[in-house]
Amino acid sequence: MDHNELEQRRKAATPRGVSVMYDFYASKAENATLWDEQGREFIDFTAGIAVLNTGHRHPQVVAAVQKQLAAFTHTAYQVVPYASYITLAERINALAPVQGAAKTTFFTTGAEAVENAVKIARAATGRPGIITFSGAFHGRTLLTMALTGKVLPYKKGFGPFPGSVFHARYPNAQQGISVEESLESIEYLFRSDISPQDVAAIVFEPIQGEGGFNIAPEAFVNGLRALCDRHGILLVADEVQSGFARTGKMFAMEYYPQAKADLITMAKSLGGGLPISGVTGRAEIMDAPEPGGLGGTYAGNPLAVAASLAVLDIIEQEQLCCRAQTLGAELVEVLQQSRIHCPAIADIRMRGSMVAVEFDDPATQKPDAKFTRLVQRKALDAGLMLLSCGIHGNVIRFLYPLTIPNAQFKQALEILAQALKS
Structure with a gap:
């Protein structure tokens, strides 16, 4: 050609x-x-x-997808469920660093996972507000563009964006932003833009991806956890890019043992090349939405679920x-x-x-x-x-x-x- x-x-x-x-x-x-x-x-x-x-x-991913391809490619899990979805959820529940019993639901893209984490947080708290950070990238849908902290090329010309989204400063030693200044910028939002009693969640990347692989200091993550606990806010870790062994641990949040997230979003390497994403969180929070409030036609596609199960095996075996x-x-x-x-x-x-x-x-x-x-x-x-x-x-x-x-x-x-x- x-x-x-x-x-x-x-x-x-x-x-x-x-x-x-x-x-x-x-x-x-x-x-x-x-x-x-x-x-x-x-x-x-x-x-x-x-x-x-x-x-x-990877040969194990290819073999798993081929085996599933010979059985069925789609039912829509909400219509006719399949055991592999449950097995994958159980395995991720056992791996994810959240406090107590966990539950997981699957989607197709990272942006979907983040949007659904916001939905779950709002349903669980009854609050509208979301705080994210400068330099963040959370997706290209209207809501995740609002959460994203980078204008070009992601946000220019696409507004107005959904409301009740506010940006604080992400700590960055190279840019002269200390942990104290970052946490204070959240307190400033509480004084100037939104009451903490109206904030459902703080969404952050333990390591910013598109923002430049900026690593969250432990003091910052511990400070976020303490702030969320003080005000009844949920802490959401966006691990779409950092998950599944990339950082030397299954999830980057494992580097912060004193600050477990309430919800974790994941995608990318979970599927080994097939489109799948998920949200894992504390069971009582994950159960907040009404039946039918979560899902999607292709959410947790059986081919991608098969690939994901193989990925978890490969990470362990190799x-x-x-x-x-x-x-x-x-x-x-x-x-x-x-x-x-x-x-x-x-x-x-x-x-x-x-x-x-x-x-x-x-x-x-x-x-x-x-x-x-x-x-x-x-x-x-x-x-x-x-x-x-x-x-x-x-x-x-x-x-x-x-x-x-x-x-x-x-x-x-x-x-x-x-x-x-x-």
Whole structure:
């Protein structure tokens, strides 16, 4: 197929609002390798935006989906239920770091999970208000755009957004926002915009994804928990990007043992490449909506449920939480060594294999998105795919499959080291 012809067809058939990062088209993929339609080979450090912690087409995922495909593909769980949905819920209930007995319900996308977490919180508290944070990303629906703390490209031209949503400041040492200032910004909202008695939930990412892989300090999360307990507010952890072994634990909230969330949202790597999301929470809170208040035609699709059960098996059998710690440490070592010849490196952040490097202009100390794009281009020319993030577009996030072969990972790190030489 002619590449230029395909590009013309894409532009004629699909809207410009669906941006495309690369100018090539996928033809096949295996674990951490992707081939384009011209047969070129790339090491995939994007993982479909954190969807492929277990890699492209893991054999156990493929086998599970094929087995389910031979049985049935859809009934709508709310019409005719199936046992695999219940089994997956039971397994996640046992894994999720929530206080006491837990329950789980499934959906299709991360945005759906976040929206339903808001619905559940409002039903449980009888309150309308939601507080989120600057730099947050929670989805592209109208409600999740309102929750999101980044205007371009997500919110521009799409308002007005649903009301009763307020943004506090997320702590960020690189930007000079302390834990104390962040918690005080919530207290300021209570004084200026909404009474705490009208707030249903505080929704936050333990590690901001699109915001730049900013890691929530323990004091901040403990402060949120204390504030929520004081005012009867529910704490919602958005783990859509950070869940399922990426951080070296099944969920990033396991790093905060004194501050368990009331609700946790999940998606992305749960399905190993198939679309599925979920909300897990304290049983009494999850039971707040009336029967029929939760669900969706494709929610908890049986093919995706089968894939998810396989993903949980793979994480356990291949010890991917431990592997995430090992690979992340190796990557950070390369990044630290690169500081010698790359003065643009302003910060390196790591929690397991949720790793990011931030670039500033050495002369001005301002965020340097141009240099970030240069590193991406140099890496791509050598066969390594990288993703950027951050409010200023000056952060590269690393989302390699945790199943990547050691030799291929070493090759990728060599490419990265060369790309960082300025």
